[in-house]
Amino acid sequence: MTVAPSQLPYPETRTEEVVEELAGVRFPDPYRWLEEDSDEVRAWQARQAEVASAYVRDWPDWSPLRALVERYAVERFPTVPRFAGGVWFREQRGQVVVADEPYGDGRALVTIADYKSGDDAPVLTWLAPSPDARVLAIGVCTDGSEHNSVHLIDVASGRELADAPTQQLHDGWVGGAIWLPDSSGFYFLGLVGPPHEFQQRVFFHRLGRPPVAPEDIPWLDAGEYSVIQLSRDGRWAVAANRLMNPIPVAVRDLGDPASGWRPFVTDVEGTVAGHVVADRYVALTDVGAPRGRIVAIPLEAADPNDPSTWTEIVPASDAVLRAVTPVGEHLYVTEFVDTYSSVRIVDGDGGEVGRMPLPARGAIAEWTFPIRTLPERGHPDEFVFAFSTLASSWATYRHRPGDEELELLKAPDVVLDAVIDDHWATSADGTRVPYHTLRPASVPDGPLPTLVYAYGGFNVPLVPQFPHSSMAAFVAAGGIFVHAHLRGGAEFGREWWEGGRMRNKQNCYADLFAVAEDLVASGATTAEQLAVVGGSNGGLLCGVAVTQRPDLWRAAVPRVPVMDLIGGCRDPYIRWATEIEFADVDDPDEVRRLAEFSPYHNIEEGREFPAVFVDAGDTDPRCPPWHARKFAARLQAAQGGEAPILLHVWENVGHGWATEKSIALDQTTEWLAFVMKALGMRCA
Numbered sequence: 001m002t003v004a005p006s007q008l009p010y011p012e013t014r015t016e017e018v019v020e021e022l023a024g025v026r027f028p029d030p031y032r033w034l035e036e037d038s039d040e041v042r043a044w045q046a047r048q049a050e051v052a053s054a055y056v057r058d059w060p061d062w063s064p065l066r067a068l069v070e071r072y073a074v075e076r077f078p079t080v081p082r083f084a085g086g087v088w089f090r091e092q093r094g095q096v097v098v099a100d101e102p103y104g105d106g107r108a109l110v111t112i113a114d115y116k117s118g119d120d121a122p123v124l125t126w127l128a129p130s131p132d133a134r135v136l137a138i139g140v141c142t143d144g145s146e147h148n149s150v151h152l153i154d155v156a157s158g159r160e161l162a163d164a165p166t167q168q169l170h171d172g173w174v175g176g177a178i179w180l181p182d183s184s185g186f187y188f189l190g191l192v193g194p195p196h197e198f199q200q201r202v203f204f205h206r207l208g209r210p211p212v213a214p215e216d217i218p219w220l221d222a223g224e225y226s227v228i229q230l231s232r233d234g235r236w237a238v239a240a241n242r243l244m245n246p247i248p249v250a251v252r253d254l255g256d257p258a259s260g261w262r263p264f265v266t267d268v269e270g271t272v273a274g275h276v277v278a279d280r281y282v283a284l285t286d287v288g289a290p291r292g293r294i295v296a297i298p299l300e301a302a303d304p305n306d307p308s309t310w311t312e313i314v315p316a317s318d319a320v321l322r323a324v325t326p327v328g329e330h331l332y333v334t335e336f337v338d339t340y341s342s343v344r345i346v347d348g349d350g351g352e353v354g355r356m357p358l359p360a361r362g363a364i365a366e367w368t369f370p371i372r373t374l375p376e377r378g379h380p381d382e383f384v385f386a387f388s389t390l391a392s393s394w395a396t397y398r399h400r401p402g403d404e405e406l407e408l409l410k411a412p413d414v415v416l417d418a419v420i421d422d423h424w425a426t427s428a429d430g431t432r433v434p435y436h437t438l439r440p441a442s443v444p445d446g447p448l449p450t451l452v453y454a455y456g457g458f459n460v461p462l463v464p465q466f467p468h469s470s471m472a473a474f475v476a477a478g479g480i481f482v483h484a485h486l487r488g489g490a491e492f493g494r495e496w497w498e499g500g501r502m503r504n505k506q507n508c509y510a511d512l513f514a515v516a517e518d519l520v521a522s523g524a525t526t527a528e529q530l531a532v533v534g535g536s537n538g539g540l541l542c543g544v545a546v547t548q549r550p551d552l553w554r555a556a557v558p559r560v561p562v563m564d565l566i567g568g569c570r571d572p573y574i575r576w577a578t579e580i581e582f583a584d585v586d587d588p589d590e591v592r593r594l595a596e597f598s599p600y601h602n603i604e605e606g607r608e609f610p611a612v613f614v615d616a617g618d619t620d621p622r623c624p625p626w627h628a629r630k631f632a633a634r635l636q637a638a639q640g641g642e643a644p645i646l647l648h649v650w651e652n653v654g655h656g657w658a659t660e661k662s663i664a665l666d667q668t669t670e671w672l673a674f675v676m677k678a679l680g681m682r683c684a
Contacts, residue, residue: 008055008644011047013633020567023591027566027601031633035567035626045618045629045649052613052646056673061683065473065676066669068683072472073665074413076656078365078386078394083379085133091124096138098155102384102396102409109136109158115151117142120652121660126172130183135161135207137177137186139169144663145619145654146171147195150188152207165205167191170198170621171657173243174227175375177205180234187215187228187237195621198573202226202239215239217261219249223576227374230254231276236299238264238276244459244580245271246371248281251299265297267305270494272297273370275326277348282313282331284324291493292321294333294350313350320493322366322461323373328381330401332356334364338422339434339464339491341387345401356399357406361420362389363463370459370490384409388466390438390483391416414466417441418475425518427487428510431499434491435484435515436464437524438475449479449679450525452515456486456508457537457581459497469665470533470672477676477683480524486511486541488581501581506597509544516552528554531675535559535656536623537581543599543631546612553610555643555678557671558599560616560655562623563631565598566591573622600627603634608641613674615667617653625649646674 015030034041056062081090081102088102094113099106115122125139125148136155139148148169152161167190169176177186185206192214193199199222201214217239220226225243230236239250239261251264264281265272272295274283280296287307294314297304313331314321320336330353333344341364343356358364365386367373378384383399396410419441424432439448451474455462464483466472471481485491488500488508500508512532519525532553534541539561546556568574569585578585583594595601612635616628632647639645650667653659659667676683 008051008646010051010636011044013044013637022566022569023586023588025588025591025595027595029567031630032567034629034633041629045625045647048629048632048647049649052648053670055644055646056613056670056677059673059677061676062669062673065477065673065683066665068473068476069469069669069672070665072414072469072476073661074393074466074469076468077368078388078396080365080377080384080386080396082127082129082377083382083384084129084131087133089127089129089136091127096124096127096136098133098136102398109155110138110153112140115140115142120144121663123658123660125169125658126176128175128177128179128186129155130179130186131181132183134183137179139172139176141658143619143654144617144652144658144660145621146658147191147621148172148658150177163208165190165203165211167203167211168195170195170200173369173372174225175377178228178230178375181230181232182234185209189226190214192222196572198223198576200224200226202228215261217250219263219266223572225369225371227371229276229374229376231278232380236276236279238281238299240273240371240374243369243371246374247272248274248283251281264299265304268307271370273374274324275374275376277326282324282326284321285310286494289316290495291316291319292335294321294324294331294346313348314346320491322490325378325383326380327378327383328401332383336461336463336491339436339461339485341463343383353401356383357404359387359395359397359406360389360392361464362387362392363465365394365465366461366463368460388412390420390436390464390466390481391418393466412466414472416472416475423518423522425511425514427507427514429507431487431507431511433484433486433511433514435482438467438471438481438483440475440478443478447523447526447529449529449676449681450482450519450531451479451675452482452484452512452519452530452532453538454484454486454512454515454532454534454541455536455538456488456500456511456541458488458577459490461485461490468668470668473672473683474676477681479676479679479681482515482519484512484515502583503593505582509541509548509597512541512545513549513552516549527552529679531555531557531679533557533559533671533675536561539563539623540565540599544597544602546609546635547599547602547604548597550607550609555611555613555675557613557615557675558628558631559671560620560623561599561614561627561631563598563627564600565594566601568627571624600631600634603631603638605638606640607638609635609639609643609645611643611674611678612645613671614645614647615671616647616649617655617659618649618651620654622655643678
């Protein structure tokens, strides 16, 4: 018998008289006790998960939906094979395979399951072969958190080497191991101190030698991300710092053993992100060009902080430049045109050689944050990349300078029978906000169940790529998937980010509401058929959507969210992210503004809220699960309507980057079943 939402057996949740204080501003915090990792909290959390699972699995189409989600399960972030020493390395079905061609028949070198520890399933976080292909470095996570340990494998024998560095890595966002061209050792970014303190240092590990102290590079911020970049001849090393808007803060002449690190570009507002090419740093920058231009800075420049001394290679245009990749003697410049990917090929002086053909209007795989484009992962003379559209999953292609066509290396696993349409909504301040819809080709026009997905933050573009298996299954079941480009992202360059961050952060949320209202006004859907989902910063976005405009949605799914932006500043990682994107938390006025969109602080007692399913992981190092717990508890107590407020914190699951596949399928099916049940859908 189906249980009515109003009769759901939520666990009893007590409150306490606790006050949070930030910059002298005080806020009631009645659910502070849910931040603890205590037996009481774990029992409460387990009971919430039981209630959530029972509610969604009571839906009669649970099993067909689980099968549909599995059918459309593809890589969330595609892994392109890595070239080294004349061979290619790739992950395939839980193994690392080495082969003569990117997807050729090869030899299984590593089986990730061999690293199993207890009941936890290990996940490969990154792989990095040495340039001579004699040693493979990999990162393995065993608890879903992304925290990983380094392992070194002898490629000839498959034997694990005993001298791997002992430092733990926070994740694999800067490539794991950055090898010297002579394969004698590698740089890596390791944690110092407990992981929750989020302090990282650059280390150098020479094969066969004992561990050493961190590199002495004073211009690197240890509470940020850093990566070492090397010239192909091994002479130069550059240290880049900052995740969202990296700059090359230090340079070293490795050809002179007596030289040390010296400052390079340390005092520039904006992004300078590129590669060492000969004796120049060739970089994409938004300094003097909000949509980007390509410049060259001599590594021995007298004043590299003076942009007037930089040589412009590719001038600014209406296109939004995203990355520059050296390929042979050419540069491949990846860019956006109205959110879709394009690639131009230029010579070393910026003369345009041509445009690389793309198979459709879609997206080249992004490494999300700008610093993640900096580690060289490719063939020195080939541009190998992943590409998808909203209707077709990731395919892998190869292009060489001079080729007239792309070479297909791996076809997409999934192609949906669906129609992609481009739209623009008008935000509250008149800004036009683009969004795409993906709807089943066999379903006639008219109001349909609709699921909006967005992010809007941290200079990250939400490129029009194949949606998660959940969204593909939603479309296959007869719904419309909406891919929205909100301010705070990078789809239109620096100004688009600045227009939705810090004191402009509310613009991001206004953009989301404008998209929702446009969908209803156009007749695509109705408020009773509209849901929103997002993860991480997108989970925060969903929390804001629920608390600021509950009237717009039938259902909302905040995934791995941050919900308490005030209390979160006690966490070094969240404080770092907050000060980049949301507010100056040492300024009382800024703290009050921050509280105006902090979801935990904006839940009004007795208000009618939509159906909400809060989804999180208990080993998440980025958005700790207590945010989800506190938000769900307060929302359950305040709900003035009949819609359910559910919470599932998954064990041995982190932020989603290192979740074991079978768990990820169950997790996805649960929240999607919740949405489809709320919208009155079936999954025949």
